[in-house]
Amino acid sequence: MTQNVDRETVVSRLLAADDILILCHKNPDGDTIGSGTALCLALQQLGKNAAVLCSDPIPAMYDYMPITVFDGSFRPAFVVAVDVAGIQLFGERNNIQEYAEHVNLCIDHHGSNSGYAYETLVDAGAAASAELLTTLIPEMGAKITPEIASCLYTGVATDTGCFRFSNTTAETHKAAAALIEAGADVERLNERLFESRSHARVIAERMALESLEFYYDDRCALICLTWDQIQAAGVAGAELEDLTSLPRSIEGVEVGLTLRQQKDGSFKISVRTGHDTNACNIARRLGGGGHPRAAGCEISGNPDNAKHAILEEVKKELDRADAEKAQ
Incomplete structure (x- = not known):
């Protein structure tokens, strides 16, 4: 302690x-x-x-x-x-x-x-x-x-x-x-x-946008990059950090998720939220943490399993926020 x-x-x-x-x-x-x-x-x-x-x-x-x-x-x-x-x-x-x-x-x-x-x-x-x-x-x-x-x-x-x-x-x-x-x-x-992006970083962003998915009446947006895609683009991990703000920047999106596969196969998940939801609540339930508007966690498994796990927690947080607003 x-x-x-x-x-x-x-x-x-x-x-x-x-x-x-x-x-x-x-x-x-x-x-x-x-x-x-x-x-x-x-x-x-x-x-x-x-x-x-x-x-x-x-x-x-x-x-x-x-x-x-x-x-x-x-x-x-x-x-x-x-x-x-x-x-x-x-x-x-x-x-x-x-x-x-x-x-x-x-x-x-x-x-x-x-x-x-x-x-x-x-x-x-x-x-x-x-x-x-x-x-x-x-x-x-x-x-x-x-x-x-x-x-x-x-x-x-x-x-x-x-x-x-x-x-x-x-x-x-x-x-x-x-x-x-x-x-x-x-x-x-x-x-x-x-203000400077490498050619590899631009290629990775294009791949990420091609993976864009929406959930829960478009209140949640998700992008995903596999390890093979990251390797194919030749982009360093640090250059991908600012991708985490991309899904949340879309109009109407309350929760933005960025999934990046690591070399060992696990997924590093970045969570960004608006004012009504708490990113740390979502990440903490999966062993992660962070701040109310920006948090993260890591999940083992294939892309479908990682998406399912994080989306379940997103739904819980969206439901909690809706219940609070309804009171």
Whole structure:
């Protein structure tokens, strides 16, 4: 059982530690990589030995980040997880499970965090873990350099869909402003993250649109990409992250589902919802979690089984929302 701690405790733990290993989640996105790299740079600035470890390769779209990848050259004495809501999200490659079972501190923004670490700081009101670290790093006595600012901006911007998603708050904009003032190259980052698509990414989107299906009087839209399609397109997993907003963007759709098959055959399912339904309710019942408007889970089995399982939970949530409105 984890001990929930406050910001002061987190700062004191990090300042007292050395030989620090920072863990990111599998299928890394901009928030886990941006947060992990920013924290690593801040700790190194304070004279500490620190490195980042991820089960999966870092996507090329984030190659501007100066990531110190853990190479086994030191024995970790303190393990920190950033943006990882559950132990199953660490993955299995790069010996990450050796450290995932003994996480000293977790810094996260998912209210569904399972409490796997010895101590946990969760701010469910933060749009991204990077938003949380934007204020934590200065509290540690480290300076937010332009490099750190660019890493943190990546996390904040990607987890908010460039400040379009409902998790964006006034505090999110304040964090972004602080990062811009600290030297984040926003024009270059926004172009890289949101305005540039590879040929492979466009091919994958076309395949996804060809799979588009509607359910429950068109209130739910679903797209699906198999592993063979992803391989045929030659697209990296990180490039597919923004596909998750596509089904929900269709007029009249309350619940948008994106199913992406993984190499092991399981399906990573992203759930996006409108104001009347709760994405986390849908994902949690299948062992996942997330936020009220954006959540996810993983399901084993073939495409039909995965669709059936998630659609059953969608119907329950739509029925719940309808019952509430009828009261």
